Amino acid sequence: MTQEKKWVALVGNPNSGKSSLFNALTGLRQKVGNFPGVTVDKKTGFFEGEEGERVDLIDLPGLYSLYPNSKDEKMVLELLLNPDHPFQPEKIVYVVDPLQMERHLLLATQLVDLGFPMVLVINMIDIASENNIEIDIKRLSRELGIQVVAVSARTGENIQELKTLIQQDFKRRRKSPIVELNQYNARTATEVANLLSPKLLDIPFGIERAFHVAHHYTWLQGIDKKRVESLESFLKNARFDSLDEQVHDTMSRYSFITPLVRSVVKKKEKKTGGFTDKVDGIITNSFFGPVIFFGIMALVFQALFAWASVPADWIDALFGTAGGAIQFALGEGWLSGLLVDGILAGIGGVAVFIPQIFLLFLLLGVLEEVGYMSRAVYMFDNVLQRFGLNGRSIVALVSGGACAIPAIMSTRTISNWKERLTTIMVTPLISCSARIPVYIVLVGFVVPADQKWGFFNLQGLVFFGLYVLSIISALVSAWVFKKVLKTGEKSMLMIELPLYKKPIWKNVMINLREKLWAFVWEAGKVIFFISIILWFLASYGPKEQMKQAEVETEIYALTNNFTPEQTQDLLAARKIEASYAGHMGKFIEPVIKPLGFDWKIGIALITSFAAREVFVGTMATIYAIGSSDDEGTIRERMGKEINQETGEKVYTPAVAMSLLVFYLFAMQCMSTLAITKRETNTWKWPIIQFVYMTALAYLGSLFVFQVFG
Amino acid sequence: MTILDMLPGQKARVIAFTNKTTETNFLSFGLLPNSVLLLRRKAPFGGSLYIILESHVMAIRQSEAADVLIEII
Incomplete structure (x- = not known):
C-alpha cells in the first residue's frame, strides 16, 4: 500500500x-x-x-x-x-x-x-x-x-x-499483550487469520487483530462476500459467541486496570463534581429544566436580531458603496451590469447575513462546549422517543438551526438505525441559518419593523413563531416516519454527562471559524455562479420579443405622456418579462399562482432549489435590473413592486406569509440531499426527503394564502 | 431488584446484568459488577435516570436500568 x-x-x-x-x-x-x-x-x-x-x-x-x-x-x-x-x-x-x-x-x-x-x-x-x-x-x-x-x-x-x-519512535516495553487470548480463542483467531489473510499471522499482534475481525466482520468493509460467508460458517461451527467474549475480555481488562489505577492514582480527598450536581439539580429539574431550555433557545434567537443588525448594516453599506464605485468607474454597459447587478448584488445579499450566522454558530458552540447539550439529551430522550427519535436527536435538531449538514452528520452517534434515519429525514425541516436571510427580507412585509409587544420586538416574536412551527413540523413528520418504518433493533440512550467546565475559547473559536468559513465559501460559490447565470437570463431573451417590448413601451409612453423616468421603469419591467428568466417564471406561474406567487417569485423559487439563500440574491438581481433606481435595499425595492394587472402591491402580508411558509418547509438545498444520500447509502431517502418536504411546502403555502389572502 | 426499583437518593451495588448487549455497553461505560451507584434524580416527563458513579455521571433509559440487578446499600 x-x-x-x-x-x-x-x-x-x-x-x-x-x-x-x-x-x-x-x-x-x-x-x-x-x-x-x-x-x-x-x-x-x-x-x-x-x-x-x-x-x-x-x-x-x-x-x-x-x-x-x-x-x-x-x-x-x-x-x-x-x-x-x-x-x-x-x-x-x-x-x-x-x-x-x-x-x-x-x-x-x-x-x-x-x-x-x-x-x-x-x-x-x-x-x-x-x-x-x-x-x-x-x-x-x-x-x-x-x-x-x-x-x-x-x-x-x-x-x-x-x-x-x-x-520520536515510541518506546514499548511489552512484547506480549496485556490480556492474552486463551488457548481456545487463540485457535479461533488463527483460523480467522487464515481465512482473511495468512500474512496476519506473521506480524506482531496480528492474531489479536484477527480476533477483533471475528467480532466485527459482519459490518467491516473491505472483506469480500465469499470471505464473510466462510467466516460466518466457521465461527458458527466453533460456537464463537461474540457478546460472551466481549464481556469476558472487558472483565479481564478491568481486573488488570482496577488494581493498577488504585496503586498509581492517589486522591488526597474525595469527591468532585459538587458544582455540577448543584447546577444539574436546577437545569434538569422537572419544571425548570424544560423552561430553561426553551428560554435559552428563545434568547439565542432574540440575540440574533438584537445584536446582528448593526454589523449587517455596515456590510450592506459597504456593498452599496462598492457597487456605486464600480458603476462610476466603468460607466453604463454590460460589464458594469454584470458586476454590480449580477455578482455584487447576489453576494452582497448574502454577506449581510454573516453576522447572524456568526452569532448562531457561536452561541450553539458555547452550549456544546460547556456540556449543556448532553443534559438536553437526557431531559428530552423520553419525549423524543415518542416521536420515534432518540435523546441524541436533540443535538441534530438544535444544530439544524445553524445548518442541516453538520446536524445530519451528528446523528452518527445514534446507534439505532430507525431513530437515526428518522432524525436525518426531519432535521432539514428545522429552520437553518440559510433561511434567515429569506425570513428577514419577508418578515417586514408581515409585521412593521419597530412594533413592540411588551418587552419583545414583534418581528423577533414572528421569527420565534417560525422556529416553533419548524420544530412542530419536524416532530410530526418524525411521528409519521415512526409509524411507517419498521425495525427490531434495540434502541439505546446510555450517555455520559460530563462535568461542567469553562469553555476553552480556542476550541470555540476554531470550531466557529471552520463552520463559518464553510458556510461563506460554499454558499458564496453557489451564489456567485447562480448570480452570473441569472443576470444573463434576466438581461437577455429571444431577440424579437425583447425588441417588441422596447417598441411597445415607446408607443405606450408616447401615448400616455410618460416622463423619461416612468418610461425607463416600464421598459425595464417589460424587458425582464420578455427575458429568458421571465419565460421560466411564466412557465411555472400557473402552478404557483394559487400560492399567491407571480412569475418573478417563480424565478426565485427555481433558483432556490440549488440553495435557499439564493432567494435574496435572486431578488436583488431581478429588482436591480428591473429598476432604474439603484438606491435602496432589496426590501425597499420589493416593497415598491406593483402588480401590473391589479395595480396593488405584490408583497401583501398574505403573499409574504405564504412565501415564508414555503421556505420554511421546502427542501431547497442540494448539499443536504447529497449528505442524506451519503449517510443513508442510497438515493431512496434523499428522494423521499425532497418529495415530502416540497409537498409540505406547497400545501402549507396554499393553505396560508387561501385562508389569509 | 433492578435500578428501576430504586428511589431517587438511594445507593446500590451492582450484582449482575440480565442482558448481554446492555452488559457490554455498561462495562464500556465503567459500570461493573460491584460498582456503587447513586440514583440522583429522574428526568422531566418521567423518562431517563440520572445516576452518579464513583468517577462520573451518566444518564440511562428505564429499559436499560431494568437490565441491571442491584442490592440497595
Whole structure:
C-alpha cells in the first residue's frame, strides 16, 4: 500500500479532552475536507517540528471500547483494523482524563494489545492537581509498557514536550499483550487469520487483530462476500459467541486496570463534581429544566436580531458603496451590469447575513462546549422517543438551526438505525441559518419593523413563531416516519454527562471559524455562479420579443405622456418579462399562482432549489435590473413592486406569509440531499426527503394564502 | 431488584446484568459488577435516570436500568 502521509491518530473516550489537545497541537493548521459531501469527522491537521518537519495528525471520533455501537465508533475500528485504510495510523496518541482513569484505560489496553505504537497522554493535569490527585506516571508507564506524559491542553503545559515525543519512535516495553487470548480463542483467531489473510499471522499482534475481525466482520468493509460467508460458517461451527467474549475480555481488562489505577492514582480527598450536581439539580429539574431550555433557545434567537443588525448594516453599506464605485468607474454597459447587478448584488445579499450566522454558530458552540447539550439529551430522550427519535436527536435538531449538514452528520452517534434515519429525514425541516436571510427580507412585509409587544420586538416574536412551527413540523413528520418504518433493533440512550467546565475559547473559536468559513465559501460559490447565470437570463431573451417590448413601451409612453423616468421603469419591467428568466417564471406561474406567487417569485423559487439563500440574491438581481433606481435595499425595492394587472402591491402580508411558509418547509438545498444520500447509502431517502418536504411546502403555502389572502 | 426499583437518593451495588448487549455497553461505560451507584434524580416527563458513579455521571433509559440487578446499600 503506497501511503504518502504517515498519520498520528488521536484516540480517546468522548469527553477526554481529545479535541482540545488536537487544537493545542495543531492550532489553526487543520482542515475538515470540503464541507458538503465530505466527512467532517475526519479532522486532520499538522504541526511543524523544531527542524520544520511536518507531522500529520488525525482526530478520530471518541469511543469507549473496541466494541462499537454507533457509526462514528465503527469508523474508528474500520480505520484501525483494515491495513489498507488510507488513514490507518502509524502511531497513536491516546488521551485520558485523570479523573476517569479506570474507564479510559479500558480502550487504552485494547489498543496496546492491537500492537499500535502508542503514548498515553494524561490531559487536564491542571484539573488533577486542583482536585488534589497525584499520579505515579513512572509506574503507570512501567505497567502498561508504553510511555506516559501528563499535559494540559488548557494551559499549554508540556505540549511542546509532547510534540517532541510524537516525533520520536515510541518506546514499548511489552512484547506480549496485556490480556492474552486463551488457548481456545487463540485457535479461533488463527483460523480467522487464515481465512482473511495468512500474512496476519506473521506480524506482531496480528492474531489479536484477527480476533477483533471475528467480532466485527459482519459490518467491516473491505472483506469480500465469499470471505464473510466462510467466516460466518466457521465461527458458527466453533460456537464463537461474540457478546460472551466481549464481556469476558472487558472483565479481564478491568481486573488488570482496577488494581493498577488504585496503586498509581492517589486522591488526597474525595469527591468532585459538587458544582455540577448543584447546577444539574436546577437545569434538569422537572419544571425548570424544560423552561430553561426553551428560554435559552428563545434568547439565542432574540440575540440574533438584537445584536446582528448593526454589523449587517455596515456590510450592506459597504456593498452599496462598492457597487456605486464600480458603476462610476466603468460607466453604463454590460460589464458594469454584470458586476454590480449580477455578482455584487447576489453576494452582497448574502454577506449581510454573516453576522447572524456568526452569532448562531457561536452561541450553539458555547452550549456544546460547556456540556449543556448532553443534559438536553437526557431531559428530552423520553419525549423524543415518542416521536420515534432518540435523546441524541436533540443535538441534530438544535444544530439544524445553524445548518442541516453538520446536524445530519451528528446523528452518527445514534446507534439505532430507525431513530437515526428518522432524525436525518426531519432535521432539514428545522429552520437553518440559510433561511434567515429569506425570513428577514419577508418578515417586514408581515409585521412593521419597530412594533413592540411588551418587552419583545414583534418581528423577533414572528421569527420565534417560525422556529416553533419548524420544530412542530419536524416532530410530526418524525411521528409519521415512526409509524411507517419498521425495525427490531434495540434502541439505546446510555450517555455520559460530563462535568461542567469553562469553555476553552480556542476550541470555540476554531470550531466557529471552520463552520463559518464553510458556510461563506460554499454558499458564496453557489451564489456567485447562480448570480452570473441569472443576470444573463434576466438581461437577455429571444431577440424579437425583447425588441417588441422596447417598441411597445415607446408607443405606450408616447401615448400616455410618460416622463423619461416612468418610461425607463416600464421598459425595464417589460424587458425582464420578455427575458429568458421571465419565460421560466411564466412557465411555472400557473402552478404557483394559487400560492399567491407571480412569475418573478417563480424565478426565485427555481433558483432556490440549488440553495435557499439564493432567494435574496435572486431578488436583488431581478429588482436591480428591473429598476432604474439603484438606491435602496432589496426590501425597499420589493416593497415598491406593483402588480401590473391589479395595480396593488405584490408583497401583501398574505403573499409574504405564504412565501415564508414555503421556505420554511421546502427542501431547497442540494448539499443536504447529497449528505442524506451519503449517510443513508442510497438515493431512496434523499428522494423521499425532497418529495415530502416540497409537498409540505406547497400545501402549507396554499393553505396560508387561501385562508389569509 | 433492578435500578428501576430504586428511589431517587438511594445507593446500590451492582450484582449482575440480565442482558448481554446492555452488559457490554455498561462495562464500556465503567459500570461493573460491584460498582456503587447513586440514583440522583429522574428526568422531566418521567423518562431517563440520572445516576452518579464513583468517577462520573451518566444518564440511562428505564429499559436499560431494568437490565441491571442491584442490592440497595
